[in-house]
């Protein structure tokens with residue numbers, strides 16, 4: 538009836554309103570958290586299983602929210618991208634990660650960069666500045682980029698990526714295989730590393746075609762001279778299959794979780810002792 542229809546409309550409107558209010562509060566919280574220093578970084582090792590060493594560590598941002606405790610980046614990064622706060626936050630992440638890596642004895646750091654940071658226009662300057670002020674050599678910094686960066690204005694993206702390469706840094710294509718045109722991107726953009734998306738690794742034990750896809754990506758990497766990292770390795774079975782297929786760079790909870798900086802330093806000291 539008309540009556541219940543209207544009630545329904547009211548219900549949806551209220552729900553939407555709640556969501557907008559919640560987002561508004563989180564935006565305020567983000568801004569406040571940024572000023573208050575409530576963010577910190579964890580670092581997840583990427584292993585070279587053949588050389589038996591840590592090849593690099595990926596910086597992952599964490600938010601210690603004063604009321605809600607730990608909020609997942611999967612939740613607040615999209616919001617920070619919407620409201621633009623990813624630009625100052627991303628800047629802080631970049632500088633903090635470069636600074637941290639200067640103490641790692643030649644082991645590099647990998648930093649996730651949002652498409653919004655690309656559009657901001659000053660990314661190249663910010664990366665140069667982060668390297669200069671920390672003193673980290675360019676080849677020890679890698680930026681992880683998803684194809685979202687390349688979707689909107691490919692010509693501009695090519696130009697920015699080329700400028701980034703002149704700083705001597707490395708570029709990784711993150712979440713490889715989940716997008717629509719990953720292959721043409723590999724042809725047109727100067728990537729050094731492919732990261733096979735976790736969804737393919739997850740299915741390795743159970744689905745023949747997941748393994749076929751992983752093998753194809755490994756072959757592609759080899760043919761193009763790119764290194765290939767498997768992300769999200771959680772089981773010994775997955776690691777065994779990857780090793781059999783000659784994937785030597787792996788990341789995942791099986792090998793190491795993301796670690797706070799003091800734990801990273803302990804781990805690196807332990808490994809150096811062996």
Ligand code: C2E
Nearest residue numbers: 596597598610611614630649650651769770771789790791
């Ligand atoms: P991502 O870049 O694909 O990062 C990998 C995510 O997988 C991380 O989640 C990591 O903790 C998780 N992970 C690693 N190994 C395993 C595993 O074996 N199993 C499972 N289930 N998960 C694993 P996290 O830290 O929650 O980050 C989620 C996403 O949020 C990231 O995906 C990235 O898109 C974004 N993000 C995180 N930190 C940053 C950052 O500093 N800047 C930007 N722009 N985005 C970030």
Ligand code: CA
Nearest residue numbers: 595649681711
């Ligand atoms: Ca990543």
Ligand code: CA
Nearest residue numbers: 711712732768
């Ligand atoms: Ca990824």
Ligand code: CA
Nearest residue numbers: 683711712734
């Ligand atoms: Ca992802």
